[in-house]
Amino acid sequence: MSVASDPTAVRPFTFEFSDAELDDLRDRIVATRWPEEETVKDQSQGTQLATLQALAQYWASEYDWRKVEARLKALPHFVTEIDGLDIHFIHVRSPHEDALPLIVTHGWPGSVIEQLKIIEPLADPTAHGGRAHARSL
Structure with a gap:
């Protein structure tokens, strides 16, 4: 196929x-x-x-x-x-060879736009003041 x-x-x-x-x-x-x-003053x-x-x-x-x-x-x-x-997704690879793969999802009524601010710091932590190695979970 x-x-x-x-x-x-x-x-x-x-x-x-x-x-x-x-x-x-x-x-x-x-x-x-x-x-x-x-007809009410609250969100009921x-x-x-x-x-x-x-x-x-x-x-x-x-x-x-x-x-x-x-x-x-x-x-x-x-x-x-x-x-x-x-299913739409964004796939950003880390520049760090041993990076831990991570999937970030959102729910309704959320949007991928809400996740834009975390993509780069998670994919390349050293460029944002973090460390490249993952801690054991």
Whole structure:
């Protein structure tokens, strides 16, 4: 079976978003039809409307996708199929020959973006004031 026909093969993964797609997303966020304000003053009915509106405002006017995109694209991305689902992952090799392999995952509603700040210090601890050898677990 060739790699091209084997969905479980590890394959490079790339992503591209045009300016038009990002503009469309911003337009749709701005055009959100908001519900009435919640009837309670706490979060017992879910996230409060004011919080969601502030988040939408941030995404529509302040969030810099291109900055985050550049950070993501600086890393090697791959995809493979596990149990019928495409699984995306970033694979960063340590420059240290005897580095301990490590898998870092995230859950919902988390994102790989939350993990960007730990990738380099874990992959190359000496460049961040740490030591290269792993302690026994």
